[in-house]
Amino acid sequence: MRFVLKTDYHRDSGLFRDRVQFSWYAALFIFVLCLPIVSGTYVESQLTTVFMWSIAGAGLMILVGYTGLISLGHAAFLSVGAYTHAIMLDLGVPMFVSIPLAMVLCSALGVVVSIAALRMTGIYLAIATLAFAMIVEKIVKNWSAVTGGNAGFKVAPPELFGWELDSTAYYYFCLLVLTVVMLCVSNLLRAPTGRAFIAVRDSEISAQAMGINLLKTKALAFAVSAALTGLAGTLLGYQWHYLFPDSFSMLTSIQLLMLVIIGGLGSMSGVVFGAIFITLLPDGIATVREWLPDSIGNLPGLEPLTFGFLLILVLIFEPLGINGRWQKMRLFFSQFPLYRNKTLKRQKSFLRTERVH
Amino acid sequence: MFEVVRLSKHFGGVTAVNEVSFSVNEGEIFSIMGPNGAGKTTVLNLVSRFYDVDEGTIQFAGEDITHAPPHEIARRGIARTFQNIELFERETVLQNLLIAQYIHRKTNIFSDLLFLPRVRRQEAQSRRFLEDIIDLLQLQRYREQQIHSLPFGVRKLVELARALCLKPKLLLLDEPSSGLNPEETEDLSFWIEDINKELGVTILMVEHDMNLIGQVSNRVLVLASGQPIALGTPVEVKDHPDVISAYLGT
Numbered sequence: 001m002r003f004v005l006k007t008d009y010h011r012d013s014g015l016f017r018d019r020v021q022f023s024w025y026a027a028l029f030i031f032v033l034c035l036p037i038v039s040g041t042y043v044e045s046q047l048t049t050v051f052m053w054s055i056a057g058a059g060l061m062i063l064v065g066y067t068g069l070i071s072l073g074h075a076a077f078l079s080v081g082a083y084t085h086a087i088m089l090d091l092g093v094p095m096f097v098s099i100p101l102a103m104v105l106c107s108a109l110g111v112v113v114s115i116a117a118l119r120m121t122g123i124y125l126a127i128a129t130l131a132f133a134m135i136v137e138k139i140v141k142n143w144s145a146v147t148g149g150n151a152g153f154k155v156a157p158p159e160l161f162g163w164e165l166d167s168t169a170y171y172y173f174c175l176l177v178l179t180v181v182m183l184c185v186s187n188l189l190r191a192p193t194g195r196a197f198i199a200v201r202d203s204e205i206s207a208q209a210m211g212i213n214l215l216k217t218k219a220l221a222f223a224v225s226a227a228l229t230g231l232a233g234t235l236l237g238y239q240w241h242y243l244f245p246d247s248f249s250m251l252t253s254i255q256l257l258m259l260v261i262i263g264g265l266g267s268m269s270g271v272v273f274g275a276i277f278i279t280l281l282p283d284g285i286a287t288v289r290e291w292l293p294d295s296i297g298n299l300p301g302l303e304p305l306t307f308g309f310l311l312i313l314v315l316i317f318e319p320l321g322i323n324g325r326w327q328k329m330r331l332f333f334s335q336f337p338l339y340r341n342k343t344l345k346r347q348k349s350f351l352r353t354e355r356v357h
Numbered sequence: 358m359f360e361v362v363r364l365s366k367h368f369g370g371v372t373a374v375n376e377v378s379f380s381v382n383e384g385e386i387f388s389i390m391g392p393n394g395a396g397k398t399t400v401l402n403l404v405s406r407f408y409d410v411d412e413g414t415i416q417f418a419g420e421d422i423t424h425a426p427p428h429e430i431a432r433r434g435i436a437r438t439f440q441n442i443e444l445f446e447r448e449t450v451l452q453n454l455l456i457a458q459y460i461h462r463k464t465n466i467f468s469d470l471l472f473l474p475r476v477r478r479q480e481a482q483s484r485r486f487l488e489d490i491i492d493l494l495q496l497q498r499y500r501e502q503q504i505h506s507l508p509f510g511v512r513k514l515v516e517l518a519r520a521l522c523l524k525p526k527l528l529l530l531d532e533p534s535s536g537l538n539p540e541e542t543e544d545l546s547f548w549i550e551d552i553n554k555e556l557g558v559t560i561l562m563v564e565h566d567m568n569l570i571g572q573v574s575n576r577v578l579v580l581a582s583g584q585p586i587a588l589g590t591p592v593e594v595k596d597h598p599d600v601i602s603a604y605l606g607t
Binding site: 008009010012013184187188190191192193194195196198199202203205206207208209210211212213214220224266 | 405407426427428429430431432436437439443444445446447448451452455456457458459460462464465466468469470471472476477479480481484485519523
């Protein structure tokens with residue numbers, strides 16, 4: 001086991017716990033930096049997808065994992081981001097202008113949704129966001145003069161300062177964006193704003209007693225979350241080349257929600273774990289399909305079924321997701337012969353709804 | 358400095374608090390006591406604006422706060438603790454205390470996103486300030502521990518510390534001794550006196566424990582079924598015939 005000796009107050013607000021942790025992250029960064037040199041295009045494009053889902057997941061994680069608000073409609077922000085960006089590209093706006101503009105539009109939309117939705121909590125909020133997503137989907141489908149409707153909308157290839165990005169360059173571009181997003185979100189979470197999010201998640205009544213304005217904080221969380229999800233949308237548009245209203249359906253929203261839950265609520269590394277999982281699972285299912293007898297292997301609903309089944313398993317056996325499991329494994333090895341099974345067992349406590357103030 | 362005039366609160370047909378008036382002087386330790394269901398906690402919840410006031414006014418530091426939103430209360434210098442503890446369970450003690458620095462922040466979301474040097478400086482300053490409170494309540498060894506792994510008595514202390522980190526002028530304590538054993542209650546009475554003397558914080562306390570009240574408070578208000586029945590020093594109140602009958606029945 002390692003103990004960190006703290007000699008000044010800045011150690012408590014550092015991004016990394018100590019040098020060892022920093023070196024691990026640096027090593028990981030160098031690894032993904034060098035990977036395209038040795039790997040084929042398949043791995044490269046899969047990883048690009050992981051990066052993009054991670055960005056979207058980071059957006060949703062702020063909302064679900066850190067502010068404790070459920071959203072079943074985040075595909076709408078993906079869609080608005082992607083379409084706004086594609087339409088602006090079509091009008092000749094350069095990428096480094098259109099991406100920020102799409103993010104601003106998304107966050108404004110997030111604030112509007114939050115004003116309407118935040119007077120509700122829990123399941124009611126989930127339903128309200130779901131309704132919002134459906135409205136956006138219908139608008140995108142029917143406003144064909146702007147969005148192309150069901151015929152789809154072509155996304156111009158990524159171009160930065162007159163230089164067209166090929167798939168490897170695009171990989172690095174997404175990696176850069178992801179790194180910036182992760183840094184910004186981690187910054188937010190170690191500063192007062194992020195702490196206010198967490199306070200709202202853990203006890204609204206206490207947060208109010210601490211002088212935190214609930215509505216404002218929740219609206220802020222919605223804005224940040226929508227902006228990041230919109231950013232992911234703009235990047236996904238490039239990857240998909242064509243945008244269709246059906247690419248941003250309710251299933252996408254649920255997939256995003258699964259990403260943050262399976263990854264591990266309340267952790268940014270969980271976002272990346274979740275994104276890897278979401279990206280690899282369809283391939284995994286495709287492989288398994290081949291081994292299965294035809295009668296089962298060709299069932300059309302196999303993918304959503306597996307998703308749903310895994311989600312239930314995770315919620316029952318590892319509510320903290322892949323990240324929670326990973327932390328437990330690390331603790332096991334760091335304390336090796338002394339690890340006790342009950343170490344992380346929590347005392348049974350009342351659910352919040354059962355508590356009376 | 359703090360004054361409540363003819364405060365009333367009804368829940369449906371039940372009158373929880375009926376025309377209660379009292380005032381707390383600066384530097385005082387003022388207690389509210391009474392049998393179960395007397396409306397003590399309701400008074401605190403009205404003051405911290407979790408409940409809407411039906412009738413009457415609340416004044417603090419020369420300003421009317423009867424209709425201020427709940428998150429404004431902390432900013433005006435009133436902090437509170439809860440009877441059943443409302444800490445942020447999954448966070449460490451340090452994180453819990455840092456949240457109390459939120460109202461004193463001078464940065465906004467954009468500087469937070471980039472963690473600009475002034476955010477970094479502000480964080481270090483907040484940490485430095487917390488250390489004073491941690492020293493005062495001797496919480497040093499719990500700094501990095503998560504709340505759900507702490508014993509109940511320590512959690513109560515952490516909640517007290519968190520309220521103090523708001524740098525309040527008036528501290529509302531909701532049954533600070535509930536769930537504590539006699540020894541911890543004894544310690545608590547010393548903390549309360551320290552907070553009152555060293556930090557100059559005025560204290561308004563709702564309490565059951567007559568010993569604790571007798572040890573620390575300057576004046577006591579006794580409530581029964583929402584009605585004020587006696588007000589005076591602990592000794593005066595203890596022998597008041599209405600108080601005895603309210604507790605023992607007539």
